[in-house]
Amino acid sequence: MQRFKSPYLFGIFLALFCTLPVSAHVGSPDVYAQGDAGPYKLFVVIRPPLVIPGVAEIEVRSSTPGVDKITITPMLLTGEASKHPPVPDTMTRPSGDAQFFTGHLWIMATGSWQVRFSADGSQGPGVLSIPVPATSIATRKMKHGMGLMLAALGVILVLGMVGIVGAAARDAQLKPGEKAPPQNRRRAYVAMTVTLAILVLGVILGGKWWNAEAADYASNIYKPLQMTATLQPNDVLDLKMTDPGWLSARKLDDFVPDHNHLMHLYAIRWPAMDVVYHLHPDQAETGDFRLTLPSMPAGDYHLYADVVHANGFPETLVTSIKVPFIQGRALAGDDAEGTATSLKWNGSGTELSPSYKLPDGYTMTWKRPVTFTAKAPEDFTFTLLDAQNQPPKDMQLYMGMVGHAAFVKTDGTVFAHIHPSGSVSMAALMMAQSQNGSSANNSGDMKDMPGMDMSGSSESIPNTVSFPYGFPTPGNYRIFVQMKHGSTVETATFDAQVQ
Template identity: 55%
Template sequence: MKSSSKPISVLLLLLLCAFIATPRAHAHVGSKDVFEQVDAGPYKLFVTIRTPTVIPGVATVEVRSSGATVKNIHITPLPITGEASKHPPTSDPMTNSTADPAFFTGSIWMMASGSWQVRFEIAGDAGDQAVSVPVPAVALSTLKMQHGLGITLGILGLFLVVSMAGIVAAAVRDARLEPGAIPSPNRRRRTILATAGSLVSMALLLWGGAAWWNVEAASYALDVYHPMSVMPSLSGNLLDLNVQSYDGGKERTFRSNKDFLPDHGHLMHLYAIREPEMDAVFHLHPALASAGDFRISLPTMPAGTYKLYGDIVHANGFPETLVSTITVPADMPGGPLGADDASGSPPPLSQSPLGNSYKLPDEYVMVWDRPSAVSANTAYAFRFHLLDANGKPATDVQPYMGMAGHAAFVKTDGTVFAHTHPEGSAAMAALMLANDNTASHASNHEPMNGAMGMDMTAHNEPLSNTVEFPYGFPSSGPYRIFVQMKHGTTIETGVFDVVVP
């Protein structure tokens, strides 16, 4: 969608229906695409969904399968909740790569903004299965017409206007003349008046078209995603986060501050990262004191300015990351960390970049299997290992809030933040909601085994010391990665730096 106030450009926009958009942040800040690893019975899928930047728009879907052999996959877009979720449209087949039988590609239309899911219907050697991946679908921005295109269309528009005026002039001057006759002075005067009148009429049409277009552009802008605002205040060490409902002026753009779902047992996951050196990080969990009002007693924190990223999930499965800033004074009294809270104190960014091995405070070590090369807009499964004080694989790894680990990928300028899990970048609450609906509408399929990954209930057996996080860097630049794993009763925070070319 584009907006332009130039009448000629507006006319040609209407004639050619051309529009261009550029991405902007939503849900995870600066990361619009979805990366997810899901299990559907014996089938394992690494899913990448590249969401459109305008709605309606086309999302591209990529799947790499493992486990049991997959013969074909059909995909269907539908809302996670509501009446429309009960009436899915006809599914579309994905295309199987001739060079790589385990790789599938496809595309689907996302017809409205909101909390959507892509349902995967899988057929293979182990029978039929179904699994869903949640997708927040929103219009992200508008963009003015490209300068070169605007000039080209303006010239063409001027040519059309002049040509139309010329046709009117010729019709008035010559339509009733005998062949070879010369127009009289009176006919010439009428020709001039008709030409001027036609130009005035076309100018009025262009003005009316421009006014209509601007109204449509303003209406569309109401549907462009705007995150809910949050107003932080700090009294002593009590942090109060007042989340405001968002009302874009239309019912479909309203988002409430009273409908949050727990995700990993908490209504908000809050990362506080000290700026500009990113040398202090806290993963905290404020509690809801009243509608839209989250509060937490902060632990002891180094003084400074902190960028806050608060992840929430609405009742329909739509996730948001709320961004704000606080300043922690040097004399702030601090309390202990909560049971699920974590902290880290890495070296500042201004020092040498952190490598593949990060020594933790209790002599444990976290190691990153860094890819030989990374690039933007490419899906990876980033793998990390936890080693004990003797350099051996840790044997006492425990679930951290029901997961093998948590990670945050943060661009050093703050334009990208993504809190991810071993399953991927989708919120666990949305993933569970989507697959609960899929199970209820797929009675002809066998039950999914492990579609949600690890059981969220109590887990007493030690886990593997290795954890993977599906993710793709959305843009080039320097990033800092914070990885949390738990061994025994200790929550560790490993930190790694990477520059994406």
């Protein structure tokens, strides 16, 4: 933290003392979701505020025509407060586009929130609720140049004040043109010394006050659960969680299953990003998850573990582990693996083609847009074809959904596990939807979610999946997309460069 030479600047500093919000994902705080508000299919973007309390920016696009009005209401996801929604706000249409709505909402406290969208129009009313984890993750460091500039301005302010007081004490009672007598000069020096002392004292006290405020604020900043990974005998991966201290209400024993599992673990070989595993460790005891590793090539792996607390608050725990070559068990259950060519981005390298050849002759194709812009909402659409370039006849749901995707930035700063319904945790989405009892489609079953069907029948399962998401920052990303046919989980790999 930097100190400033004038208390006047603390206000400016305070305004710059921003925080980054967090979501289940790493480095990807904005919520992208699609779902049905009754008869209307909505694509929703919620950008949580930089500070809590703060304003969340919300955008909605309806792909169903006829929506006249959408209102938005922020509510806690669980507990008594979730039953007493405040007065809704009406979204506006900022452009001539009748299908596009924007609005903003105050999020008043850290926690597991939801935004309830109530749409009305030519096809009647409908409700969609989207969970939003709201918290502050870190203080943003001030740029060095900015700090220097503000410090210099502070010095000018202090010296200017001293000069003004000195001039006033020396010259204020003189007639125009009259020369200041020696006693006036003495008085001016005394006044300037006293003023300087008072201002310096003010700066020191201001600094102390500032540090106290910053420490108070820092205690509220989100600190994800910590995780350490060790390799035990018999290829058992042991993941131990510890709470670094954040909100006292957080627990290690209140996880709820999210699409069938308490934990979804992505293991990605780093830095080549050429091997990926989607695994599901079991809870051995509180704060301790274990898994017998499948056969794995040796290397350094980044581990990203998704869990969801009972109040719907999702967390992604991050660690890494060095793994020797493991001649282990075969993959089983929902576990899956994928391999790709090593990452080659350095100007000369080529990114992977949007048509990805899978080891069994199948192909996954991405309808890739020409360019990507950071924070722009996008539909990522992938199609699986068999060796004859036909839609596979044995399409299956993979953990209840048509597809799963992981968006990973090559510098390791972003990890987001996305589903056809978007970036929200499925467990939290079900909690939110189950409260909209009045709406026809919202029984809370997973089969009501886009791309989610628990019935297990293969007739209706499409070979195309689409994920609503937006890259949070410019840079290079690798995307791992999984779809299932027969008993095979296909993992395809794609690259994207974001402007």
